[in-house]
Amino acid sequence: MSLTLLSSPLQGFTDYRFRTAFQKHFAGIDTFYAPYFRLNGVHEMKSSNIKDILPENNATTHVIPQVMCKDAVDFLTVAKFVQSLGYKELNWNLGCPYSMVTKRGMGAGLIKQKDLILSILNTVKAESDIVVSLKMRLGNDNPSEIEQLLPLLDVYPIKYIAIHPRLGKQQYKGTVDLESFEQCLKLSAHKIIYNGDIDSVAKFRYMQERFPTLDTWMLGRGIIQDPFLPGMIKHNSLVYPENANKQFSAFHDALMAEYALVLSGDKHLLLKMYHFWEYFSLLFSNSHKCLKKIKKAQHMRTYEAAVVDILRNEEIIGLG
Ligand SMILES: Cc1cc2nc3c(=O)[nH]c(=O)nc-3n(C[C@H](O)[C@H](O)[C@H](O)COP(=O)(O)O)c2cc1C
Structure with a gap:
């Protein structure tokens, strides 16, 4: 079927x-x-x-x-x-x-x-x-x-x-x-x-x-x-791709670049991305900590650093 x-x-x-x-x-x-x-x-x-x-x-x-x-x-x-x-x-x-x-x-x-x-x-x-x-x-x-x-x-x-x-x-x-x-x-x-x-x-x-x-x-x-x-x-598979963090990163950046074109000012963009992270964070180990990091980032530079930090240090594990 x-x-x-x-x-x-x-x-x-x-x-x-x-x-x-x-x-x-x-x-x-x-x-x-x-x-x-x-x-x-x-x-x-x-x-x-x-x-x-x-x-x-x-x-x-x-x-x-x-x-x-x-x-x-x-x-x-x-x-x-x-x-x-x-x-x-x-x-x-x-x-x-x-x-x-x-x-x-x-x-x-x-x-x-x-x-x-x-x-x-x-x-x-x-x-x-x-x-x-x-x-x-x-x-x-x-x-x-x-x-x-x-x-x-x-x-x-x-x-x-x-x-x-x-x-x-x-x-x-x-x-x-x-x-x-x-x-x-x-x-x-x-x-x-x-x-x-x-x-x-x-x-x-x-x-x-x-x-x-x-x-x-x-x-x-x-x-x-x-x-x-x-x-x-x-694919009936429980295994994430080897380069999952890289793949997610490319998706995240593409999504954010699209919203940057239409949302005026960093504040709106960061809020939009925060709402996505309310979901995205569940993909990673320590999801609660991930979301906290994103929430704390009130400026573009700190947000970008938080995303890099998450992608470098947390594992993509999903919900099982
Ligand atoms: C933030 C949010 C927005 C939604 N917007 C719509 C919508 O525009 N049209 C619709 O049919 N369902 C909408 N839904 C319902 C979802 O499409 C879906 O039916 C529901 O979340 C249950 O499926 P899920 O458990 O797979 O998310 C929305 C749900 C959420 C949480």
């Missing part, structure tokens, strides 16, 4: 700069999902979203755009726009857990509104030939939300449904609910993709053994915590 790995979108992290740098320095991801388009009250798209999916910014990667909305007008606005750029598929976000979003009936807050979801899908089907895929949680408050929705989706032309088996109200806390995910596999005729907490080859192997019929997996935070992970999963 062939194995497909998708990069799930992380707003603030997996923009085209990250995706391009990742693709140049690492391997294993077949398709990247871009962070969601969310339209404002007058159905306008943000220029940052537009820039993120322009073909010239994504020449080296296979990208699918995503929309988060609760009406067909917004869906079709984004669908038309992305089609004009040559995209064939639009992914619909029914999983965002942030209360500002769910309270407005979007993201995970939309899952329980079955009739609204079906009516949007009906309109989209009637007015567009875009390929639709879904990315969702189990519900906002209860897994019964997805259990009631899934059978109703069988009659719609949906490419696949990626499921992150947590509830919206959990945010990222607690564990993934694998029993409910297993139930979802039984309740849907669509292709189901697993997403959630795959942060090591061992974890991937565990999931693969638990769900042997799945051939496509989506990795989110795992590829930022460990950009070697998708390649190692594909």
